[in-house]
Amino acid sequence: MLFEVYGENAVFQWVGWLLVFVGLIGLNEFARRSKIGGIIMFVALPICMTIYCIAVTAGAASGATWAVDNPTVLFQNGWFHYAKVYAALTGCIGFMIIKYHWGKLGKAEWFKAFPFVIVAINILIAVISDFESFAHFVSGDYFLLDNGSAAWITSEHATQLTGWHNLINGIAGIINIFCMTGWWAVYSSKKKQQDMIWADMTWVFIIAYDLWNFCYTYNCLPNHAWYCGLALLLAPTVANALWNKGGWIQNRANTLAIWCMFAQVFPQFQDSFPEYGLNSPFAVNSVLSTQANTIVSVIALLANIAAIAYIFYRAKKLGVNPYKKEVFVGTKDYEAARARIADGECPEHEIADYEAAHKILDGNKAA
Template sequence: MLFEVYGDNAVYQWIGWALVFLGLIGLNEVARRSKAGGLFMFVALPIAMTVYCVVVTVAAGAGIDWGVNNPTVVFQNGWFHYAKVYAALAGCVGFMVLKYRWGSLGKSEAFKVFPFVIVAINILIAVVSDFESAAHYFTGNYEMLNGSPVWTTSEHATQVCGWNNVFNGVAGILNIFCMTGWWGIYSSKKGHDMLWPDMTWVFIISYDLWNFCYTYNCLPNHAWYCGFALLLAPTVANLLWNKGAWIQNRAFTLAIWCMFAQVFPTFQISFPEMGVNSIFAVNSTLNIGTNTAVSLVALAANIAAVGYVAYRAKKLGVNPYKREVFVGTRDFDQAMARREDVAAA
């Protein structure tokens, strides 16, 4: 098994999963369908979150009890969570600039490469985190737990460390090269979405497998939600009703979840010895064999995806990053049909 979903709390764990999955899909729809919804979600709420985080962090630094014991300070104090939430928010704002063509930046051909840049940065943040965990293994800075090498983060999370981190870190780097047609960015007819038609199932599946593995490796007490539910929400939206806008769906849902987790971390964790025991908490099994198997699947998927990109590029005789390589495929054509300027194309 990948997760400890059993026992007295199993029903609540599945209810929690459903609430997160459906909540993210619903809030993504609110954010994408109007400028007001997007500005509230990705400008107003982040300002409020930032003020909150600064206040509790300063209070903790001053030794004030309510700051020292604040859940955000205790359970979300690592560099990764702050880097991730603000990188995701930067992507959301940039995507809104592109889809609404705000100012000279939104109309600039050069700025169309922004989605690739910000996604690559987000991937690299996670890759660094995987390699950080691997460093604990290779420097001997770990303990053994039920036969698996583990270390405990500043946020009290126990991570399995080893070659699994190396395999998945390499998978993440390869995943960056699976993004093609960097300048093929469009606005949808109704202005609801920023479309990247060349980001088809080839990238989406390889990304989902890599990112799930990252959460499983490095966020083992969060992966049920930020790996399973969070990744599935944008993928389902892209599959069923929002073709071509997967990367926007992903950025929006990621930012929403990261803000929620930063402010309300105790929803998904259980540390009874610290007085925190959420009925929704789900832990990974923390087994080196399972982690390594998941990492190898992610690595194999990304090797295959890079190979397929190379095949398509050679078949069409194009640079896969300057030009779109999935022209003529079902996913690409369905996304292009949603373009605002499709009639003139």
């Protein structure tokens, strides 16, 4: 068992998970299906959130009673949470620029690499957080729990384990960055430009990412991972698998930004700190076991090693640079996503690359 989802609050914990999962899918659909939906979710709401966060932080700094004990100040005021929410929002806005071809950026070929850059930045933010936790282990700045696991208390009052699992998963995250292929091959979808399609981001990357990111949340957000590690990761993955093929990265950015904004303003939903007067029935903690964290971290690392090995195999097979060209041409996942790309979106050189890849694949089959 990875989480403490039993006891008197078990029903609330499972219902809470379902509400988060379904809510994220529904809000993602609202955001992706129209320009106004995207603007409401990723421009208007963030402005409101920013005003709120500035107000409570400034109030707390001045010693105002109403702000000092504010849940956002107490439990969501670390560098990571702010970096994550604004990095995710930057991704959402950038993806809308690409899929709607807004302005010069939306029409620029070089800007098509933006999705890779912003995803890499988001991954690095998490990797740094894992390494920050590992630094506590190396420096001896930790205490032992009753089960012998090394732990430290974060600035947001959460008990977090420290150990080799942080280093292992940090390495997995760095590898995961290079499991993204076809950096410039992102396009608008056919139906009302609802989606930004990255066809070469297939299940190979998605599974490797999900395992790494779940492990990250389990390592560094042990009191949030039930929601941001499971519900949040499964929402875009299910959407990509069932009805939005090729749109995973857009779904991921949208749901991540939505969840981060909610968690920033309403941390009392998922946090339980009785000593601070906060005891949510929806809160779920991990079991805080070094053994469990290590097993999850090793799985994440092995999955990413397998993914990048397969990517290099495909690249060699097609004779291409996996970052400049697409490597999953001919696979079921890729072809289903490519079929959703709007007519006239792919430049001639990309069409030529696609046809050349199929000739190589057909030649290998014939041989």
